[in-house]
Amino acid sequence: MPGLLRGVARTAVISGTATAVSNRVSRRQAGRWAQQDNAPAPSAPAPAPEPAAAASMDTKISQLKELSQLKEQGVLSEAEFAAQKSRILAL
Numbered sequence: 001m002p003g004l005l006r007g008v009a010r011t012a013v014i015s016g017t018a019t020a021v022s023n024r025v026s027r028r029q030a031g032r033w034a035q036q037d038n039a040p041a042p043s044a045p046a047p048a049p050e051p052a053a054a055a056s057m058d059t060k061i062s063q064l065k066e067l068s069q070l071k072e073q074g075v076l077s078e079a080e081f082a083a084q085k086s087r088i089l090a091l
Contacts, residue, residue, distance in 0.1 A: 063088050064088060
């Protein structure tokens with residue numbers, strides 16, 4: 001019986017500690033978010049991100065093959081196929 005009580009007490013202490021730490025982290029994060037919300041907005045818009053590196057030709061070919069398979073299976077319509085094909089080729 002004393003071993004059981006010791007185990008229950010240990011579990012209660014660990015659980016209470018974990019709850020306290022979790023609550024403290026949540027309050028700290030909420031405070032940081034509140035500071036970000038109260039920060040003045042930048043006067044100039046942020047610059048647009050750099051475009052991603054162009055996909056290699058092998059990647060484009062494999063994507064087009066997958067796209068054509070989807071069209072053959074009837075998953076894509078002709079219009080959807082054309083739109084996705086032009087998107088892939090524009091990369």
